[in-house]
Amino acid sequence: xxxxxxxxxxxxxxxxxxxxxxxxxxxxxxxxxxxxxxxxxxxxxxxxxxxxxxxxxxxxxxxxxxxxxxxxxxxxxxxxxxxxxxxxxxxxxxxxxxxxxxxxxxxxxxxxxxxxxxxxxxxxxxxxxxxxxxxxxxxxxxxxxxxxxxxxxxxxxxxxxxxxxxxxxxxxxxxxxxxxxxxxxxxxxxxxxxxxxxxxxxxxxxxxxxxxxxxxxxxxxxxxxxxxxxxxxxxxxxxxxxxxxxxxxxxxxxxxxxxxxxxxxxxxxxxxxxxxxxxxxxxx
Ligand code: NAP
Numbered sequence: 001x002x003x004x005x006x007x008x009x010x011x012x013x014x015x016x017x018x019x020x021x022x023x024x025x026x027x028x029x030x031x032x033x034x035x036x037x038x039x040x041x042x043x044x045x046x047x048x049x050x051x052x053x054x055x056x057x058x059x060x061x062x063x064x065x066x067x068x069x070x071x072x073x074x075x076x077x078x079x080x081x082x083x084x085x086x087x088x089x090x091x092x093x094x095x096x097x098x099x100x101x102x103x104x105x106x107x108x109x110x111x112x113x114x115x116x117x118x119x120x121x122x123x124x125x126x127x128x129x130x131x132x133x134x135x136x137x138x139x140x141x142x143x144x145x146x147x148x149x150x151x152x153x154x155x156x157x158x159x160x161x162x163x164x165x166x167x168x169x170x171x172x173x174x175x176x177x178x179x180x181x182x183x184x185x186x187x188x189x190x191x192x193x194x195x196x197x198x199x200x201x202x203x204x205x206x207x208x209x210x211x212x213x214x215x216x217x218x219x220x221x222x223x224x225x226x227x228x229x230x231x232x233x234x235x236x237x238x239x240x241x242x243x244x245x246x247x248x249x250x251x252x253x254x255x256x257x258x259x260x261x262x263x264x265x266x267x268x269x270x271x272x273x274x275x276x277x278x279x280x281x282x283x284x
Contacts, residue, residue, distance in 0.1 A: 002248045002251050002253060003151070003254075004254060005147055005151055005226075005255045006259065007143075007147060007256075007259055007260040007261055008259045008263050010147055010150045010264065011263035011267035012263075014264070014268075014270075015058055015059050018059045018061075018267070018270045018271055022059050023060060025274070026060065030283065032061045032062065032091050032092075033061065033062040033089055033090050033092070034062070034063050034093075034094070034269075035066065035084045035092065035093045036049055036052055036063060036065050037077070037080065037093070037094070037095040038068070038095075038096045039077060039096075039100055039103065040069070040070035040100050041070065045097075048096060049065065049096055051266055052094075052266060056270070059270050068080070070100050073102075074102070074104060074107065074108070077095070078107070078108070081093065085111075085116060090116065091277035092276045093112045093113070094118055115279065115280060116280075117136060118139075118272040119139065119272075120172075120272070121138065121167070129172050130175060135275060136275060137176070138169075139264075139265045139272065140168065140169050140173075140228060140264075140265045141169060141172045141173035142176070142268045142272075143265050143267060144205060144226050144228070146268065147255065153203065155182050155203070156181040156182065157181060157182070158182050158202040158203055159183050159200050160183065160184045160201060160202065160203040160205065161184075161185045161187060161201035161204050161205070162174045162177070162185070163188070163191075163198065163206045163208055163214070164187075164228070166207065170188075173205055174186045177205075182203070198214070199218060201219075202223060203224045204223055204225050204226065205226045205228065206240070206241040207228035209231060209241065210241055211229070211231035211232060211239050212239060212240070212241070212242065212244075213229075213241050213243075214241055215243050215246055216246040219251055221250055222251070223250075223252060224252060224253050224254075225242055225251045225253070225254040227241055227242040227254070227261065228240075228241065229241030229242070231257075239257055240255075244256060244257070
């Protein structure tokens with residue numbers, strides 16, 4: 001019988017643990033604070049930002065929102081980031097992506113001080129992940145690792161296949177699995193004989209952005225299947241990159257969409273903000 005990995009429950013436990021530590025930190029006179037910047041009025045970004053604010057409230061982290069008009073120039077945005085970098089009461093800064101087309105996303109992400117970079121997108125933090133010595137981790141892959149640990153899934157020596165090589169999910173995911181001694185294969189749109197490779201996976205992580213792309217014939221019997229995708233099916237209903245109905249007949253454990261990786265991403269953001277606040281205040 002397949003085990004459904006309950007991301008809502010694991011994220012709720014993670015948030016409870018963060019809330020407890022935030023309380024202890026406040027008793028020492030430190031109030032963790034996350035600044036969220038949103039440029040323009042993309043409705044999906046608005047939903048993400050609201051969810052982040054709600055999670056901050058839940059764990060007792062102070063949140064500041066900077067909602068800037070779509071006409072904001074890159075210089076104006078950089079000026080705000082510089083101000084937040086210099087503000088000792090702000091521990092974490094994130095700029096909700098995507099930013100409007102006239103703004104250079106890389107320039108913005110590189111401007112956020114690495115110590116306050118709670119999305120861990122700054123090249124310095126990316127480098128830390130590469131050498132396996134990190135403080136802040138990108139939220140989605142780190143959330144996946146929390147799930148695997150929570151479920152006591154053996155990683156060391158296992159064949160792990162990651163489909164997707166984006167900077168925010170696929171690549172760091174591969175690095176985190178490698179750090180825990182998995183044998184990792186990264187696949188992408190140019191990979192040949194994809195199903196042959198995915199059928200070797202003890203742990204299959206899928207992050208491509210194509211609804212129900214992974215079918216049962218691509219999965220090994222009893223495999224752990226982690227679905228990062230957030231897509232819409234033919235009826236406009238939220239679904240993942242994995243055909244859940246089919247694949248759950250074959251997998252040993254699987255994450256659902258919704259209620260799988262999604263909630264873990266935001267819980268990890270709260271963990272990162274707490275970690276940043278502790279590091280900046282030299283509290284171990
Ligand atoms: P992305 O930047 O668009 O990257 C997609 C990756 O999938 C690319 O590496 C691409 O290969 C690969 N790919 C596309 N079609 C493929 C195919 N037919 N066969 C094999 N590989 C293929 O996407 P992303 O930002 O990583 O996001 C991936 C999915 O995760 C999306 O659905 C996104 O919404 C979701 N997501 C969810 C969360 C969460 O919190 N749950 C967070 C982030 C993202 P190439 O490099 O060759 O183009």
